[in-house]
Amino acid sequence: MEYNRKNPFPAPYSGNYKLNAEGSKKDTRHAVFSIDGAGWTYECGDSLGVFPKNCPEMTQLLLDKLGIDGSQESQTPDGKTSTVFNRLLTEFNISKVSKKFINWAAKVGGYNELTEIVNDKESLKAFTQDRDIIDFLEKYPLNGVAADDLFAQLGKLQARLYSIASSPKKYPNEIHLTVGVVKLEVNGRERKGVCSTYMADRIQDGECVPTFIQASKTFRLPENAETPIIMIGPGTGIAPFLAFLQDREAIQAEGKNWLFFGDQHQATDFLYGKELNDWKDSGLLNRLDLAFSRDQAEKIYVQDRMYEAGAEFWEWLEAGACVYVCGDAKRMAVDVDNTLKKIIVEFGKIPEDGVEDYVKQMKADGRYLRDVY
Numbered sequence: 001m002e003y004n005r006k007n008p009f010p011a012p013y014s015g016n017y018k019l020n021a022e023g024s025k026k027d028t029r030h031a032v033f034s035i036d037g038a039g040w041t042y043e044c045g046d047s048l049g050v051f052p053k054n055c056p057e058m059t060q061l062l063l064d065k066l067g068i069d070g071s072q073e074s075q076t077p078d079g080k081t082s083t084v085f086n087r088l089l090t091e092f093n094i095s096k097v098s099k100k101f102i103n104w105a106a107k108v109g110g111y112n113e114l115t116e117i118v119n120d121k122e123s124l125k126a127f128t129q130d131r132d133i134i135d136f137l138e139k140y141p142l143n144g145v146a147a148d149d150l151f152a153q154l155g156k157l158q159a160r161l162y163s164i165a166s167s168p169k170k171y172p173n174e175i176h177l178t179v180g181v182v183k184l185e186v187n188g189r190e191r192k193g194v195c196s197t198y199m200a201d202r203i204q205d206g207e208c209v210p211t212f213i214q215a216s217k218t219f220r221l222p223e224n225a226e227t228p229i230i231m232i233g234p235g236t237g238i239a240p241f242l243a244f245l246q247d248r249e250a251i252q253a254e255g256k257n258w259l260f261f262g263d264q265h266q267a268t269d270f271l272y273g274k275e276l277n278d279w280k281d282s283g284l285l286n287r288l289d290l291a292f293s294r295d296q297a298e299k300i301y302v303q304d305r306m307y308e309a310g311a312e313f314w315e316w317l318e319a320g321a322c323v324y325v326c327g328d329a330k331r332m333a334v335d336v337d338n339t340l341k342k343i344i345v346e347f348g349k350i351p352e353d354g355v356e357d358y359v360k361q362m363k364a365d366g367r368y369l370r371d372v373y
Helices: 056-066 084-091 099-109 112-118 121-128 133-139 147-153 194-202 235-250 273-282 302-308 310-318 332-346 352-364
Strands: 009-018 028-034 047-050 073-075 081-083 160-163 174-180 183-186 189-192 208-214 229-232 257-263 287-292 322-327 368-372
Touching: 009 174, 009 194, 028 194, 047 174, 047 194, 056 084, 056 133, 073 084, 073 147, 081 084, 084 147, 099 112, 099 121, 099 133, 099 147, 112 121, 160 174, 160 235, 174 194, 174 235, 189 194, 229 235, 235 257, 235 273, 235 322, 257 273, 257 302, 273 287, 287 302, 302 310, 302 332, 310 332, 322 332, 332 352, 332 368, 352 368
Parallel strands: 229 257, 229 322, 257 287, 322 368
Antiparallel strands: 009 028, 009 208, 028 174, 047 160, 047 208, 073 081, 183 189
């Protein structure tokens, strides 16, 4: 039997542990799934898809807001019988307020002003930005709604993708993940990341979770194990580089390895600090550059460390190094890209009007690869 997104593998959960020390403002977990029996062949750089369940408290709160009895029976799409509560828990996106849901609420509740909002793109974006489905129902109550009518307005609960933080060469029967747990207060209520809090707080050890492999088309270690690699992965962006380093260690790759890692405070947020320092001591990591942004008055980030090491960074590029970036797409990846170009111009003496072509060629040659989200 082949396991994939449409036929996910029920992976037993082996638990998680917290990576941040006491006093950190962050909650990052190392989570482990058993894949014994999955028959998967995958590579470093791939992702694990995890199908989560919603928060039970939020599920019940939604039912209470709508006056729906969650214990009543409901038929699932495959013809089986479940309860309304369990279907909401496992099948539907109950956090996002969609255009479809708002249109429906406008008709059912007689809220004419909502029709004007959904018909204007900018108004809709502003309206839904910090408002989840519970916030919406507090302002626009709906009564006497049938469960099947509610289901028809909700999107499907989608799988979440996480970069695999382990090499199949070192852990053939396990997959490790680095998970940033999302919990924040918005409009006076705690919001929870659906999948991150599911893995951190709600899965029981040994419980089977539907999973699948999402293969990467490009985010791969170089075929030539002698090729040097530069990895830039602050925060949870460290995940695939743990796999890379485990893989290079397993095959005793001769290529040099350089890692840039950053987070808020070294004392509390040096994720995998022992492992990284051990690799530095063993020589697997030829360079380890750290950027802890809030350990000094002026914030320092990985791109600052890149520029500080610009001369050597350029030497590695000239030696054919592959550059990998993983993590935040909106800020970090943009800043890293700009710094890379700055290094190429200043230390490589490449004219400014030629730097875009240089970077474009790096991408074409598979030497500048990004896994950003």
